Amino acid sequence: MTSRALLPVALSIAGSDPSGGAGIQADLKTFHAHGVYGLTVPTLITVQNTLGVQEVFPLPAGLVQRQIEALLEDFEIAVIKIGALGNADIIQAVAEVLQGTRSPVVLDPVLVSSSGKTLLTVEGIHALKTLLFPLCTLITPNLPELQVLYGGQVPDTGTFLVKGGHGSGEILVDALWVNGIQMAFYPAQKQHTRHLHGTGCTLSSSIAAHLALGSLLDMAISKAHAYLQEAIRHAPDLGQGSGGLEHFWMQKRS
Template sequence: MTVPVALTIAGSDSGGGAGIQADLKTFEAYGVYGTSVLTLITAQNTCGVRGAWPLPPEQVVAQLEAVLDDFPVAAVKTGALGSAATVSAVAGVLRERDLPLIVDPVMLAKGGDPLLAPGALEALLRDLLPLATLVTPNAPEWTALREAGASETLPLLLKGGHAPGETVVDTLHVDGQHLTFRTRRRHTRHTHGTGCTLSAAITAGLALGLPLPDAAAQAHAYLQAALRDAPGLGAGHGPLGHRQAWVMVLPPKSDEVHH
């Protein structure tokens, strides 16, 4: 039996908590074979990003085509893409492949450092989001996307971690179906890579053949376990416990409303 294959197209986090590193750890935890395309290199740790260097678009495309030409990729996610040229180049390749695509519209690192160049947001809206099976913004990212012209009809998982209160609510809007996932807020500084981990977990679920709502529910449960099992590393926003978390938990019950 062939092992399911997932692909992440994202930046490198030298601290290992987010980006390509978090995605591959999540794929491994799910039992999915992880492939990767590197878009930018960062020098960062839990305290912040010290530098970021985007790769040329032709290098990104060469990696992407090499993977897709050889591996039976079942689902793809994008994270930090860096430049408008890279966004458009990636979209041009994926447009020809017709694969499930999770777009995590990464604009800022956890500490607030920019990971999306000026002009890239427009390329994201024009070229990549129309291909998305699901887009997974947090509240500030969704505000930026809406101000730039994003449609309310996008398939969307809106993450609620930035909202105040003791309950965190993530909301899934797909094909007229609306699901909410609620959890008690975990007061911890070890939250680096939560968005990457959640989108990677959804991607892994799709690679395993789960329907999108089930993949989102399972990913939500996995993220809560990874937060709980954080290893306590670093002086800033610490990483999650990707591998320790994986006990095959049942998806949390969601509130479902049909329109």
Template sequence: MSRPRVLTVAGSDSGGGAGIQADLKTMLALGVHGMSVITAVTAQNSTGVQGAWELPVAAVRAQYRSVVDDIGVDAVKTGMLASAEIVGAVAELIAGTGVPVVVDPVGVSKHGDSLLAVSALDAMRTELLPLATVATPNLDEVAQLTGVHVESEADLRRAAAAVLSYGPRWVLIKGGHLPGEAVDLLTDGTDEFLLRAPRHDNRHTHGTGCTLASAIASELAKGRSVPEAVRAAKDYVTGAIAAGFALGAGIGPVDHGWALGRDPGQD
């Protein structure tokens, strides 16, 4: 029996908490077949990013074509793309694939380390975001992309409108950095959903954004609608944050395996 196939196009996290590693763990936990196109290699641990090296565009293209042309794909998720050249190449590849696309416009790491060249922001806005089924920026990435600074829940709608102006079908503004309850806004400019979850007193949240975007892509690959996929993904990530654990001297990862004991299709 075939499984839904999900492709992540992102950077490698040597510490295993975010990036390609988090994406593949999430896909396994949610019952889909995960595949990868590595765009960059990072030296990274619980305290930060010590180095990052982007791969040649030719290597990115070859990985993508190798997987899609033989195995096929039901959804694509993008994460760290590093440079304008890689953003443009990935946008071109995705445009010809014709499946749901989740764009996590990764700009900075959990520790504040830059993961996207300033010169790549324009390519992200004009080439990749218009192809997104769902874009999932956090508040720092909203500010990077649009100049809109979100300081309260009341600002989420303005932030969403600014990101939607670049062309994604839906946007999920992640409000996890706001005080109080963890609230995200999902909207396509017409329909609007405020997704709330209790805030867990746990500092070990490395990989949250990668995990959420990969979970959304996994649920879209199963055939769920965008609102259904995002709700299921937020449920999964909330559990993963609650179960996050200490690792190394800094911020530990969320627990991608917390839900392995339940039916992957369960709400």
């Protein structure tokens, strides 16, 4: 018999977006666009469309934990991506089950939806910083999230990709910080479009996918950054508000 290469497996632990633009739906599309097999554990259910998030329903923390445990028992998981978690109980449950894993963890600290809906309380933010951040390979806050987390300053411990999409000017810059030192820049021309739903989810899951495929962190970020720009550029113009991206632009181009 001829052997075949093991397909890399990535796990997304995040909220569900029924419009398909963000959350576990965007993560799954991104994983598969990169040739990575995607697993998902939903942490919360939302009522939302491209016009915004209307309601948020966190799942029981024990149910989230048992989903993760079941997958860890069955799969060799190459990377874990974490998105919206909903509350401190879910954060504690996720942290407990991930204590024994060796997989790299990419965490996108989703605190507020793009439409302004609060997704994590002050108690949840504290749990996120104290329980989960120490377990992460990379944390990817945007500028407003960094402001909420650390008053806009990058802490002197941990690895952070600070996303500059909310900045001013025509050139927007993401910056990689390691233990308080700025290590790399990833500039991009600002794209004037309303279809930006799920950009943070897509970037972080693309980074995770490239890590699963064997890239070192800096190269994974660089590749994911380029992938995101094209996913925005090819957005399919769906919905009346901020629509989702074209996660499969690479396949359509070929």
